[in-house]
Amino acid sequence: MPLFKFQITMDRVIKIADRILELVSTAVMTLTGYLTSFTLSFTINRIFLVSILLPLYLYKLMLTLIPSILRNATNLFSPGGFNRLVESAESYRTRSDSLAYAQLNGSYQFKPDELFQIAEKSQGWMENIPYANDTHSFPVCGATVRYIHLKPSYSSILQDGKKTHRPIVLLHGNPSWSYMWRNVFPSLLEQGHEVYAIDWLGHGRSDKILKPEAISFELHVRTLMEFFETTNLEDAIIAAHDWGGCVALCTLPRLPTSACESVFLLNTFFPPRLSDATLHYRLLNRAWYCTTGLLKGYTPESAAIRFITPTIAQSDVEAYSAPYKGLPRSTKSSIERFSHIVPSLPRVILHRARNLRVWKLFEGLAGPSHFDTLNTQARLSAQDELVRRFWSSKEQAHGFQVAVVFGDDDPLIRDYKNVLVREIAPELMVKWAPRGLWIPGAGHMPSEDKAGDVGRLIARFANEQTEKSEKRVEETETEIENGDAS
Numbered sequence: 276m277p278l279f280k281f282q283i284t285m286d287r288v289i290k291i292a293d294r295i296l297e298l299v300s301t302a303v304m305t306l307t308g309y310l311t312s313f314t315l316s317f318t319i320n321r322i323f324l325v326s327i328l329l330p331l332y333l334y335k336l337m338l339t340l341i342p343s344i345l346r347n348a349t350n351l352f353s354p355g356g357f358n359r360l361v362e363s364a365e366s367y368r369t370r371s372d373s374l375a376y377a378q379l380n381g382s383y384q385f386k387p388d389e390l391f392q393i394a395e396k397s398q399g400w401m402e403n404i405p406y407a408n409d410t411h412s413f414p415v416c417g418a419t420v421r422y423i424h425l426k427p428s429y430s431s432i433l434q435d436g437k438k439t440h441r442p443i444v445l446l447h448g449n450p451s452w453s454y455m456w457r458n459v460f461p462s463l464l465e466q467g468h469e470v471y472a473i474d475w476l477g478h479g480r481s482d483k484i485l486k487p488e489a490i491s492f493e494l495h496v497r498t499l500m501e502f503f504e505t506t507n508l509e510d511a512i513i514a515a516h517d518w519g520g521c522v523a524l525c526t527l528p529r530l531p532t533s534a535c536e537s538v539f540l541l542n543t544f545f546p547p548r549l550s551d552a553t554l555h556y557r558l559l560n561r562a563w564y565c566t567t568g569l570l571k572g573y574t575p576e577s578a579a580i581r582f583i584t585p586t587i588a589q590s591d592v593e594a595y596s597a598p599y600k601g602l603p604r605s606t607k608s609s610i611e612r613f614s615h616i617v618p619s620l621p622r623v624i625l626h627r628a629r630n631l632r633v634w635k636l637f638e639g640l641a642g643p644s645h646f647d648t649l650n651t652q653a654r655l656s657a658q659d660e661l662v663r664r665f666w667s668s669k670e671q672a673h674g675f676q677v678a679v680v681f682g683d684d685d686p687l688i689r690d691y692k693n694v695l696v697r698e699i700a701p702e703l704m705v706k707w708a709p710r711g712l713w714i715p716g717a718g719h720m721p722s723e724d725k726a727g728d729v730g731r732l733i734a735r736f737a738n739e740q741t742e743k744s745e746k747r748v749e750e751t752e753t754e755i756e757n758g759d760a761s
Contacts, residue, residue: 309585312686321558328565335569336645343642350640360639361632367643371488371650379493381501384417391483391606392419399606400480401597405457410480413505415498418482422502423453423472427464440467441512441741443733444502444535447472448517448543449613450576452479454594455516455722462730468512468737473502475519477609479598485605488647490612492522492546492655499526503534512737514539516722517688518613521546525658528665532674537740539678539733542719544691545666545698546659547617552690559687560617567614572604574611583687584723591723618652625653669700678705678736682717682724705736 314320350356377383393399401407406423413420427440443463445456453472463470474481475495484490499522503511513535515523520543527535549557567574577596580587599606618625628634629649638646665671677699681692696704696711704710712732717724 311582312585315559315582316686318555318558321555321562325558325561325565328562328569332565332568340641340645343645344640347640347642357636361635362639364635364638364643364646367647368650371647372654374489375491375493375651375654378416378491379497381416381497383494385484385489389484389486389489390418391485391602393421393480393482399483399598399600399602401594404454404594404597406453407480413501415476415501416494418476418484420476420482420498420502421474421480423456423470425460425464425470427467427469440469441510441537441737442469442471442508443512443514443737444508445470445472446499446513446515446519446523447475447478448519449478450574450579450610451517451595451720452598454479454591455720458726459722459730459733462727463734463737466734466738468734471502471506471508473498475522475609477606477612483599483602483606484608485603487608487612487615488644490609491651492525492616492658495522496526496529499523500529503530508535509533510740511535512537512539512733512740514541514733514736515543516541516720517543520544524666525662527675528662528671536674537676537736539736540680540695541721541729542681542685542688542691543695544688545663545694546655547691548656548659549618549621551694552688556688556690561619563614564617564619567611571611572607574607576607576610580720583719587723612651615648616651616655618656620649620652622656625649625656629653663698666699666703669702672700672703675703676705676736676740677703678708678732679711680708680721680729680732681711681713682719682721683713683715684717684724685719687719705739707735 315324347360350360374383391399395410396402406425409423409425410421411424412422445453445459447453447455452474456470456472460470460472476482476498477484477490495518511534513523513527515538520538520540523538524540524543524545527538544551552560563579576599577592580592580595666675666677679692679695679699681689692711692713701709714721714725714728714732717728721729
C-alpha cells in the first residue's frame with residue numbers, strides 16, 4: 276500500500292514538473308517571438324539580417340554551380356559547343372513549361388520517386404490532431420489531396436432562419452495547413468454553413484511532393500479546380516489566406532461562375548511584383564527566401580509561426596510542424612517552393628534578358644536545372660498580367676464580389692492590401708469595405724490572433740451573398756409567375 280501511494284505521488288510530481296516545464300518553455304518561446312518581431316520591425320535590422328543571409332545563400336549557390344560549369348566548360352572550346360549549351364537551356368525550359376501545363380490540365384502523373392504518400396492512420400496522418408476523422412480526399416495528378424469537411428448541426432440551420440446557406444471553402448498559405456482555421460470553424464458552423472478546408476499538396480494530411488522542381492504554381496490551380504469538380508459545389512464562398520488567396524485569384528477566372536463568385540481575401544496578394552512592396556517588406560521576403568534556400572528540409576517553420584504570431588500556444592506551434600514530424604526532410608519541398616516562386620528579379624529580366632542568347636549560354640554552362648526557380652517565377656509573372664487584367668475589369672469579372680481584409684500588424688505583406696484594393700475593380704468590392712478592412716491587433720495570421728473577428732467577417736460576407744442569391748431567386752420566381760399569369 277505505501278508503495279502504491281508513493282507511485283501515485285511520484286506520478287503527480289512528474290505531471291506537475293512536466294506542466295511547469297511546458298509553461299516555462301512556452302513563456303521563453305513567446306518572449307523570443309516578441310523580441311524577434313520587435314527587432315525585425317526596424318528596416319535597418321532587416322537590412323542587417325539580409326546582409327548576412329544573402330552572401331551565404333549566394334556562396335552556397337556558387338558552390339552548387341561550379342561542378343556544372345567545370346563539366347560543361349569543354350563546350351566553350353568545341354565546334355558547335357555554344358549552340359549545344361543554348362539548346363540545353365531551351366530544352367530544359369520547354370520541359371519545365373510542359374510539366375507545369377500538364378499539371379494544369381491534369382494530364383501529369385507524379386513518378387514514384389517524386390511522391391511521399393500519406394495513408395490514413397499511417398505516419399504523417401496526425402491522428403491526434405483535430406478533424407482527422409472529418410478528412411476526405413480526391414486525386415490530383417496521381418497524388419492524394421485531402422480536405423476537412425464539416426457540416427453544421429440541424430439546430431444551427433433552424434436557428435439561423437435562412438432558406439439557404441452557402442458552403443465556405445477555406446484555403447491556407449505557407450508554411451501552414453488547414454489547422455489554421457480550427458478557431459474559425461465554430462462561428463461558421465453555428466450560422467449554418469458547411470465548411471471545407473483544403474490542404475495543398477505538400478501540406479497537412481495531403482501527399483508530400485519530394486522534389487521542388489516537380490511542384491508548379493499550376494499544380495495548385497489544378498488542385499482547386501479539381502476540388503470543385505469533385506465536390507460539385509455551387510455558389511460557394513472562398514476564404515483564402517496568403518498563397519491560398521493568390522491561387523484563388525488565379526483559379527476563379529477558370530471556374531464556372533456557378534461554382535463560386537464570392538472571395539474573401541485575408542492577408543493575401545496577386546502574383547507578386549517587386550513594385551508591389553516597399554523595401555521594408557521586400558527585405559523580410561528576401562530573408563525567408565535565403566533561409567529556405569540555405570536550410571531546405573531543416574527550415575524551422577515553427578520559428579516562422581512563432582515570429583508571425585508570438586502569442587500562439589506551444590501545442591499549436593507543434594501542430595503546425597506535425598505534418599513533417601518523422602518524415603524525410605524532402606517532404607518540406609513545398610515550403611521551399613512557395614518561398615522561391617515569388618519573382619525575385621525585375622520583370623525586364625524575367626521576360627526579356629532571359630531570352631538573350633548570352634543568358635541562355637550561361638544557363639546551359641551552369642546547368643539549366645539550377646535555373647528552374649527562375650522559370651517558375653517567369654511563368655507566374657506572365658500569369659500575373661492576365662489575372663490583374665481580369666480582376667480590374669468589371670466586365671470580365673462581372674458578378675464577382677470581393678472582400679479584402681488584413682491584420683493591421685502584418686510584418687510580412689502589409690503593403691499588398693493597397694495593391695489588391697487598387698487593382699480590383701471598385702464595383703466588385705463589398706459595400707461595407709470598399710477600400711478593404713483592417714483588423715486591429717492582428718498580424719499576418721488573423722485566424723490565430725483574432726479568430727473571432729475573422730469568423731464574424733467571413734460569416735457576414737457569406738450571409739450577405741446568400742441574401743443576394745435568395746433575392747435573385749425570388750425575383751426570378753416572381754417574373755416566371757407574372758409571365759404565366761399573362
